[in-house]
Amino acid sequence: TIKNVIIMIGDGMGPQQVGLLNSYAKYAPNSIYKAKGRTTAMEKVMAAGTLGYAYHEAANVLVTDSAASATQFATGVHAGSEMIGCDQFGDSAKTILETAKELGKSTGLVSDTRMTHATPAAFAAHQSHRSKENEIAIDLLNNEVDVMLSGGLRHWIPTEASDKNSALHQQLKTRTGGKLKIKSKRKDSRNLLAEAEKKHYALAFTKSQLKQAKGSKILGLFSYSGMPNGIQETLTKNDPNRTIPTLKEMTMKALDVLSKNNKGFFLMVEGGQIDWAGHNNDVGTMLHEMLKFDETIEYVYEWAKNRDDTLVIISADHETGGFGFSYSRRNLLEPKDLPGNLFKGEKFRPNFNFGSYDILDKLYNQKLDYPDIMTQFDALPPSQQTPDSLVEIVNKNTQFPITQAEAAAVLATEENEYYVAGHQYLGAKTFPKVHDFKEFYVYSNEVRYDLLGRVVGKYQNTVWATGTHTNTPVPLIAVGPKNVTAQFGKMMHTTEWAQYAIKALR
Incomplete structure (x- = not known):
């Protein structure tokens, strides 16, 4: 029987994004996977688990956004565009996280975007539109999700906190180690941090505070809005002065806390900025987002692989950008000799430029994402x-x-x-x-x-189709007891795999 369900969502991660990660791991001359036999965690879980394919359209439309898609795999029912935690008719729909709570299990949400962003929100909030992040924060708190780790402090602090001369502003500056921008997006005086403490949450705003946080309930908010992008994370990962936890570190803490409940737990982990890089048509950053997510998959897989009470589902809400490597008429290869018999007296002379492996190292070596370049x-x-x-x-x-x-x-x-x-x-x-x-x-x-x-x-040698989402079906990987995971090995809508997950949890 299944005691624990872990859902890992690569937001915007279609087959193309998985392909980017795979090409880098297999072919980049200086790939960070060289020491691992050029094998990604994604490849490992595909080999160990059941591989299916998920289509994800929202109700009555061809393309989904993240809110509707997350609502669909959180609830198992169809949702309308941009809705959070409700069915296509606008009624509140019960989520897998809420089912887990009813069963006495612990619950957790981890994301490298904002805690109130579409994907985490859909599991524990019920709102007519994804933009209602101030209301979503209240829903998350009222739902008493045990572990919430992400960015987006701005939706949890009262409007008065924006006043730099206020006592509250100074107090928050001190509590957050002076590293976070203290500015509220709320339109009211509700201090959700104070309310969380009344509900016995330990609060964390830095990596060390997260490490030291005790108890079964933790609210960790580590940035003003979204957390550091994949390039920033890669460049600072080994910096002893780093104050912001990585996606993997947040996931480690969540598993550590949630697994203490002997009735089990539900955890959703989102690599949410794969989508942001796709929206920006920024391949180098998208590669680093995939590396960030893959490192987290590796940890979760190692944690779960020898257990027979845990179901891990790895999938996506949609594909973003319509990305691909492609061959072109620019920069054709110089003809060259080959040793083989068929090329005696003849040069190897492909008609087009099919892309060279050094491109992959160059993508990895990008130092700033495109938003930071334009900010400069x-x-x-x-x-x-x-x-x-x-x-x-x-x-x-x-x-x-x-x-x-x-x-x-x-x-x-x-x-x-x-x-x-x-x-x-x-x-x-x-x-x-x-x-x-x-x-x-x-x-x-x-x-x-x-x-x-x-x-x-x-x-x-890259092409993009769009600055938004495509309806390309996405990978669906289930790891756990074979009698549970076998049903995931086909083409299905996200609502169907959600129903399997909810049933397994029950």
Whole structure:
């Protein structure tokens, strides 16, 4: 019988993102997997478990967003676009986490985004729209999820905390070790941290506080909004002064605390920034997000593999970006001699450029993600915000140098032909200038990240289809007792595998 269920979601992780990780592990000359026989944890769990395929459309539409998709695999029922924890008709739907609580099990949510972001929210909140993050925080607290570890402090502190002269602001500065931006996104005076302490939560804001946190209930909020991206995590992982826990470290703590309940537990772990890198068409960052998630899978698999009471499900909510390596007509290979008989007196001369392995190391060596590159650019005085300045920042932080003309293309704008007054994303009169599939690049000024990703595509042998999601079916991996995991080995909708998970928990 199953006592524990662990669901691991790579947000935006389609077969293409798994392919990126696999190509890097197998072929990058300096791959970090060389010492591990070039085998990823993802490959290990696929070999050990049952492999299926999940399609994930939300109710009555062709493409899902993260909120509807997470709601569907949290509840086992179809949800409408952008809803949290409710069915397609707008009624609250019971989640697997709530079922676990009823059974006396411990519950946990871990994410490298924000605790109130779509995926974790869908397991323990019930709201009409994913943007209601202040209300979602209250739901999470009222649901008394035992372990909550993520970012997004801004939705848990009262509006008064934004006043830098207030006692509360100073107190929070001290408690968070002075490392976090203290600013509230709430519109009220509710201090959810104080409310959490009344409910006997230990609070943690740094890696060391998380390590020291005692008891069966922990609320850990380690950043103002999203947690560090994959590149930042890779570059700081071994820094003794690092104050923010990694996705793997948060997961380790969650398992440590939750597994003390002899009735078992439910845990959801999200690698949520795979999706963000996909939205930004940022391959280098997406690789590091996959490495971050794979390292966490490795730990969970090692923890669970010799147990017969634990079901681990690894999947995704959708694919983001329509990514792929592709062959091109640029930079053709020089003809060369081969030793084989069939090439006597003839050169090996492929018609196209099929992509070289050194691209993979160059992707790994990226130093900043695209949002950080553009943040540096935007911080320059307006007179210095020129294509030349962008060239300098990009070429210093990536190994795919761009030209002045390419930088100018990234910065070009045009009238927004899809202008909608007051719309969160489409309310800008001008928009970055996209030359093809422009309708699928929707996030206003952030589209500059995608334009950079598309400009360097020819140097990376990479292509992108969109700045949003695709309905490409995603991997579904189940590890645990074979009598339970066998049913996952087929093509099914996310609501179906959710029902299997809920049934296994019961």
